[in-house]
Amino acid sequence: MGSHNFSENYLLLRPEEVSLWHLFGFLLNHDLAQKAFVEYPTGKEENLQRRGLIFISLFGQKVLQHLAKPIACFGSAFEMWMNLLSCNGNFFGLLLHALQNKVIVPERTSEMFLSSVGHLDKRKQLDNKISHGDRRYYAMLCAMASKLSYENRAVVETTVQNCWKMELLGYYNFWNDFQRKFTTQGFIFHDKTADPDLVIVAFRGTELFDADAWCTDIDISWYELPGMGKIHGGFMKALGLLVNQGWRKEIEPQETDEYPVAYYIIREKLRTLLNENSRTKFILTGHSLGGALAILFPAILALHEETLLLKRLEGVYTFGQPRVGDVEFKKFMNKQMDKYDFKYLRFVYCNDIIPRLPSDDSTFLFKHFGTCLYFNSCYQGKIVEEEPHKNYISVLATIPRILIAFWELLRSFILPYKEGQEYYESCWLKLVRIVGLVLPGLAAHNPQDYVNLSRLGSPSIYVKLQEYSIEV
Structure with a gap:
């Protein structure tokens, strides 16, 4: 004790x-x-x-x-x-x-072997209709990187270097010091064609068949850090919290040689990369659990007063991200975003259950923050303070959710004819849509819909972001 x-x-x-x-x-x-x-x-x-x-x-x-x-x-x-x-x-x-x-x-380690997420959506190429200068570019790139983070090293390397024509800087399996296991992964790549050039860090979300990652999601442990409020303990452990030590400001390199922890490995990599080029900036992104890690990363940077890194942070883009902290943490992060002038865009698709967890009520007291871009089942977006039916459990929303799940199944047949064959949905994905008739909130969490909304969502929503003084 x-x-x-x-x-x-x-x-x-x-x-x-x-x-x-x-x-x-x-x-x-x-x-x-x-x-x-x-x-x-x-x-x-x-x-x-x-x-x-x-x-x-x-x-x-x-x-x-x-x-x-x-x-x-x-x-x-x-x-x-x-x-x-x-x-x-x-x-x-x-x-x-x-x-x-x-x-x-x-071979399981080959570029031919895809994860279950990869089979639901096999797209590897970036949308050639969205280029640098297009307000949707960062969102589209981050959505694709978040989806790609579920794949093995060979798939990630081939996709980043051969399809995207970018440089892969690192691929990592990260150690959870509490579970004594490798429970998540991520990769870093360099988009040198951007102006300024960008380093993107993508965290993997929860794998379907990874029980350890699911344990992280349902772990309601929490820690209250001075001046920061209460933060979800399971996510902090996955990011690199050390047993009985917490968030040490510095860690010896040899301590992470055998058991790499996400925060310290990525922070050191970013320090090196950003020192090499004074104009390079970086973006953090992830889907689901990966999104939670992405927004917690700058929080720990702020805890450690990593001013130089925070000033070079272009933004945080998350997709289907759960809540990570209470109202005090929300206030703390809002101050950091104002102080260091980085944006935090939180994308939510329709009835996705995960952004509505843990509950924003008297039970958990967790709060979302940042700018929420909510997209309906037709991929029409709007900027809202909180997604509709923020705690998911709603009697009034039950029937509409089931009807939308029927529409999403029907849409899977229509979309390829309307938007092109790149929007073809596999039999596996159609099966997920069928399951979604019973569990619409889980089916709506699929990365495929987040890739779609980043491509098909109206550019006008990004124009409105500029009206809110949020650069994209």
Whole structure:
């Protein structure tokens, strides 16, 4: 207890330290609150007031931990099946190749092997109708980078260098010091054709079959940092928070050689790159969990008073990003954006459930901030303070969401004829649309829709941003 001296107030959940038997006892026995699986500072017993939510979070993490290997095995087999079908044409092509003993089996580390996200949307080329100078360019580039972040090194390298004609500066698997595992990844690339030239850092979101990443999402641990407010603990751990040390300002290079943590690795890379060219700026981006890491990164830079880096930050572009902190954190970040003059654009597509979590209510007290660009199912955008039905749970929105899910399924057949074959949706994606009839909020979280809104969204919304004095 009390080992987290970098934060005077926190709630830390340790699912690996509790059995399911003791977890159920936690609901009834207040003494169990002192067990190792729930940690908080002495005198802060009020942190346990939401005992039911703590139970749900711990129970969900325990279940995911028990199912991690089966989920990973199923995911590995499922993705191999998707790639076998893709590389051999289709099911009948695979069958024919099997009869001829000519089945193409892609290597998992090859440029041919796509993730499940990659199979839902196979587009690799940037939109050639959106070039430098177009107000949509940064949004389109970041949406594509966020989607690409789910792929292996070979796919990322081939796409960035051969398709985008840009330079890949680094591809990383990042260590989570609390889970003692590699739980996320990201890459850095250089767009030298921009003026000024740009370095883009893209964080990966939650992989469908990665139980550890899902544990990060449902972990309701939080830390209150001086002057910053309460911040989502699961996201901070994924970004590089160190056990019992917090956010050390500096870290020895050899400490991250074997176990690279996202914040320190990327910060050091940016220091080097930006020192080489005084005009180079950088952008942070990500989808889902990746978006949360993208906006937390400048927060820790501000904590460490990294003035030179913050002055070179062009902006943060996130897609389907969950909430990351409370109202005090919102105030802190608004001050940083004003002080260092960087923009933060938060893209939300229609009924996506993830931007509406954790709840903005008396339970979690989490708040969104920045500029929200909300797009409906026709990819028509508007600037709003908060997305409609901000906490997702709404009786009035249930029927409209189901109707929109039907429209999205129908739209998947119409869009290629209206906008071109690059908007063709695969059978896998149509299957997701069908699932969306039951779970519209999850189906709407697909990166494919965020790529579409960055291309098909009206340029007028970016003109309005300039009216708000937000440069794009």
